[in-house]
Amino acid sequence: MRHILVFAKTPYAKTPYDQWLAGSGIVPVIVTAREYAQGYSHLPHVHAFDAYDTNQLVEKTALRLAREFAVEAVFARAEADVVRAAQLRELLGLPGQHTASALAFRDKVVMKDHLAGGPVDVPAYRRLDSAYTALDFVAEHGYPVVIKPVSESGSLGAAIIRDEAELDAYLASPWRGTSEIEVFVPGQMYHVDGLVAGGEVVFVHPFRYLNDCLSFRNNDWVANLPLTREDPLYDRLVKAARAVLAELPTPPQTAFHAEFWITPDDRLVFCEIASRTGGGMISAMVRHAFGIDLDKEWLYAECGLPSTLGTSEYRPAGALCIPPRNGVLEQLPTATAEQPGCVREVMLTGSVGQEFHGGVKSGLFLAGYVVDGDSEEDVAANLEHVAGWFSDNSRWRPAESCGGTA
Structure with missing residues (x-):
C-alpha cells in the first residue's frame, strides 16, 4: 500500500x-x-x-x-x-514545491523581488519593518498607499491609507508584524486561475470580480465571472499570468491563483499570486464551467497519477460568496423549492442561532453559490438576483438582544 x-x-x-x-x-x-x-x-x-x-x-x-x-x-x-x-x-x-518556491508564492515582498523589472508591471513596494519605513515610503511616493501582511490571503489585514490621519491611526494600533507597503493601484481587479502539471500550464483562464475583494468589509457579497475568449482582456491576462509563472520558481505541479489590476489608463498591473487553488467558490465554479476539478487534478499531478483533464464543453457559470452580517442569524433560505433555478451548487458554513461579527476575509463566507446562465451577461444578472434573494430570505437580530452568544 x-x-x-x-x-x-x-x-x-x-x-x-x-x-x-x-x-x-x-x-x-x-x-x-x-x-x-x-x-x-x-x-x-x-x-x-x-x-x-x-x-x-x-x-x-x-x-x-x-x-x-x-x-x-x-x-x-x-x-x-x-x-x-x-x-x-x-x-x-x-x-514537489520546496521552501524557496513556497516563500516566493507566499511572501509578497519575496514575490515582487522576483518580478520587479520583469515583463509585468509591479507597483512600487517595500518591506515594512518599522514606522520609519512607512514614513520614508510615503515621503517618496505620496498617498494613497496600501499596507498588508506579507503572507496572508483573502485581503486579510489589508489597509488603504489615504492621508496622514489614517497613517497615524494605523501607526497607533498594535504592531502587526512584518508587512508590505505599496502604492495604491486604482482600477478593476481580475484573477487568473489555472494548473501546472509536468512543468507545463495545462489549464488557465481569466475571471473578473463583481464587487471586489474588499466587499466583505462592508458585509457585501463578492462574485467571480469567467471572461469570454472574445474579451479583449482575455489574452492580456493569460499572457501576464504565464509571464509571472515563468519569472517565479514555479513548482512542476501546482494550482495557481493570480490577481491583476486593469487601471483606468489601461495598464495591467500585478497584485499577487498564490501556488494553490482560489478561495471561496472558485474551484466549484471552474468545475461547473469547464468540467475540471482543479484540486483533484493537482492531487493527481502530485501523486504521479494520470490526468483526467478532458475537453469538456464550456458552460457559463459564476461564483457568489455572501459574508455574514453582525448579529445572530435567525433564518437561512434553505428551502430548495424557493431557490432560484440558476443555482447549481450551494455551500453554507453557518447555522441558525450562530452569532457572527461581519466579514473576516474575502475567501470566507456564510453562503456560497455557483450560478449558471445562457451567457456571461445572464450569469452576472443571476448572481445579483441570487444575492438579493438570499438577503430577502435570511433574517438577523442584534447580538445583544439574545442575552449571550450562540
Whole structure:
C-alpha cells in the first residue's frame, strides 16, 4: 500500500481525498483542523489539531507520520500549509514545491523581488519593518498607499491609507508584524486561475470580480465571472499570468491563483499570486464551467497519477460568496423549492442561532453559490438576483438582544 500525507484544511465535502484516490492504491494520511475532523473520521489515518494554523505540533506530527508511512508525496491546498508542506518535502527529499518556491508564492515582498523589472508591471513596494519605513515610503511616493501582511490571503489585514490621519491611526494600533507597503493601484481587479502539471500550464483562464475583494468589509457579497475568449482582456491576462509563472520558481505541479489590476489608463498591473487553488467558490465554479476539478487534478499531478483533464464543453457559470452580517442569524433560505433555478451548487458554513461579527476575509463566507446562465451577461444578472434573494430570505437580530452568544 502506498501513502501520501495530506494537510487537509478544508471540509471533506470539498476535498474527498479518499474518493479521488479510489482504485489508485494510494491511501491519504490526513492532518487537519479540529473543525473538519468529523468529515474525515471514516478514514483510517486522521489527526486533528486545535489552532491549526499556528500549532507547531502539526509539523511534528506530520514529520512522524511521513516517516512512519514512508509517504511518497505531500499535498497541501490551503495558504496556511504552503510553507509547512514545502519544508517537510525538503526535509524528507520528496518531490514537489520546496521552501524557496513556497516563500516566493507566499511572501509578497519575496514575490515582487522576483518580478520587479520583469515583463509585468509591479507597483512600487517595500518591506515594512518599522514606522520609519512607512514614513520614508510615503515621503517618496505620496498617498494613497496600501499596507498588508506579507503572507496572508483573502485581503486579510489589508489597509488603504489615504492621508496622514489614517497613517497615524494605523501607526497607533498594535504592531502587526512584518508587512508590505505599496502604492495604491486604482482600477478593476481580475484573477487568473489555472494548473501546472509536468512543468507545463495545462489549464488557465481569466475571471473578473463583481464587487471586489474588499466587499466583505462592508458585509457585501463578492462574485467571480469567467471572461469570454472574445474579451479583449482575455489574452492580456493569460499572457501576464504565464509571464509571472515563468519569472517565479514555479513548482512542476501546482494550482495557481493570480490577481491583476486593469487601471483606468489601461495598464495591467500585478497584485499577487498564490501556488494553490482560489478561495471561496472558485474551484466549484471552474468545475461547473469547464468540467475540471482543479484540486483533484493537482492531487493527481502530485501523486504521479494520470490526468483526467478532458475537453469538456464550456458552460457559463459564476461564483457568489455572501459574508455574514453582525448579529445572530435567525433564518437561512434553505428551502430548495424557493431557490432560484440558476443555482447549481450551494455551500453554507453557518447555522441558525450562530452569532457572527461581519466579514473576516474575502475567501470566507456564510453562503456560497455557483450560478449558471445562457451567457456571461445572464450569469452576472443571476448572481445579483441570487444575492438579493438570499438577503430577502435570511433574517438577523442584534447580538445583544439574545442575552449571550450562540
